[in-house]
Amino acid sequence: MKEIGVQTQSEDSAGPRVLSKIPIPEFEFPQILYSSHTVLWLLAATGILGYLTFVRDDSDSSLNQRQGLLGLLLVFIFTCGVQLPDSGFLFRPHPAFWRMLQGLALCYFTILVYFLFQNLDDSRQILAFLDPKLGKPLPEKNYAADCRIYTPENPESMFYNIKDCLFDVYIPTHAIGWFFKMIIIRDMKLCWFLSVLFEFLEITLKFQLPNFAECWWDSLFFDVILCNGGGIYLGYLVCRYFQMKEFYWGIGEDKRNKTGRFSALSRSALQLTPHSWLTFNWEMFGSCKNFITTIWYIIFVNLVDLSNFYLKFILWVPSSHWVLIIRVFFVAFYAIVSTAEYFEYVSSGFKTRLGANCWLAHMIVFTEWMIILKHSQGMFLDPMPYWLQIVWTGIGCFVVSSALCLFYSDISKKNSNKIKSVQ
Structure with missing residues (x-):
């Protein structure tokens, strides 16, 4: 592995003992998987490129351009997997996986920057060039057109509306x-809070995005309980199965395992889990800093989710298209290392350097929203309903007042500590 920091500790009764945050390589992986093999990968990459250069049929110009762009991305990701340093947090299933994921993030970021310099029509045509199925207006589906549960006149089913929502593409993607x-x-409490918050965001933004308009039973039972709740519960079962420590965000009672010990697992299953577990003790209401940084994390998560819906609406990308599916899985895996780096940066009191993955994740999301704001000019002209403006004003006042109260509490604690030290 790359960038392995070790320390030695000398003791009278024994020789130097190796202390490391990560395992000794020969015990973590078979030696053939641990060695970098840079020369071997160099020869393999050169051989594959040479084969494609001289053997591949290049008579179709349009196909050549699409496959050339794909080859460019794959070569860049492969090079990142070989040459980039390790993340410093995740080493399983193998460090190369996370290095290639960072390479994919760099590719996605550069593509977003390219789209940032295009107008809306050209952006849609670029997507149509990559896939002829794209670049066409989407028939937006309004889920609140008919909110009846019982439809006896429908020849397909007496519960057609429920059946139509149940087999929608968003059911598995949400879960x-x-x-x-x-x-x-x-943290189940924070996940449930984010789940309910996103449903409220759908109610808030349905005047802009038609497919955010849903029936009450769809939002409550299918989204919150079935999709979101089912996914959260399955994730909770996986956490319990692998004996994962819960991240305590300062909401409710801290029920994390105090011992930090985990049951033994088979080596193959253990390889799919992190080698060491970070305890994320955010303590949201513990201080003003913790409150603001956790609030920003909540906002950032919702910015990631909402950008998916706005980009597909503006650029005419169907919900079931492979581009959006790849983005969902990419964001899911990249959030693992980005969250770890964000917590490390926050918990250090902003004294350590912000991790490269977390920095890149912020740049990606900011660029996505710059594209959304640029290409949506003149598209969303309807004002937000007045009652929603009042609700969000109240939420904003609550957040600001909570931050001020915690700030005052922090100052009071510092002053009392100074007085005690003087005494």
């Missing part, structure tokens, strides 16, 4: 998304 969020956040 998968919340499954990964539970794995990342490891």
Whole structure:
């Protein structure tokens, strides 16, 4: 592995003992998987590129350009997997996986920057060039057009509306998304809060995005309970099965395992879990800093989710298209290492350097929203309903007042500590 920091400690009764945050390589992986093999990968990459250069049929210009772009991305990701340093947090299933994921993030970021310099029509045409199925207006589906539960006149089913929602593409994608969020956040209370908050965001933004308009039973039972709740619960079961420590966010009683000991697992199953577990003790209401940084994390998670819906609406990308599916899985895995780096940065009091993955994740989300704001000019003209403006004003006042109260509490604690030290 790359960048392994070890320390030695000398004792009278024994020789130097190796202390390391990560395992000794020969015990973590078979030696053939641990060695970098840079020359071997160099020869393999050169051989594959040479074969594609001289053997592949290049008579179709349009196909050549699409496959050339794909080859460019794959070569860049492969190079990152070989040459980039390790993340410093995740080493399983193998460090190369996380290095290639960072390479994919760099590719995605550069593509977003390219789209940032295009107008809306050109952006849609670029997507149509990559896939002829794209670049066409989408028939937006309004889930609140008919909120009846019982439809006896429908020849397909007397409960057609429920059946139509149940077999919608968003059912599995929502469940998968919340499954990964539970794995990342490891706090059921915070996940449930984010789930309800996102449903409220759908109610808030349905005047802009038609498919955010849902029936009450769809939002409550299918989204919150079935999809989001089911994904959260499955993620909770996985956490329990692998004996994962819960991340305590300062909400409710801290029920994390105090001992830090975990049951033994088979070596193959253990390889799919992190080698060491970080305890994320956010203590949201413990201080003003913790409150603000946790609030920003909540906002950031919702910015990631909402950008998916706005980009597909603006750029005419169907919900079931492979581009969006790849983005969902990419975001899910990249959030694991980004969250760890964000917590490390926050818990250090902003004294350590912000991790490269967390920094890149912020740049990606900011760029996505710059694209959304640029290409949506003149598209969303309807004002937000007045009652929603009042509700969000109240939420904003609550957040600001809570931050001020915690700030005053922090100052009082510092002053009392100074007085005690003087005495």
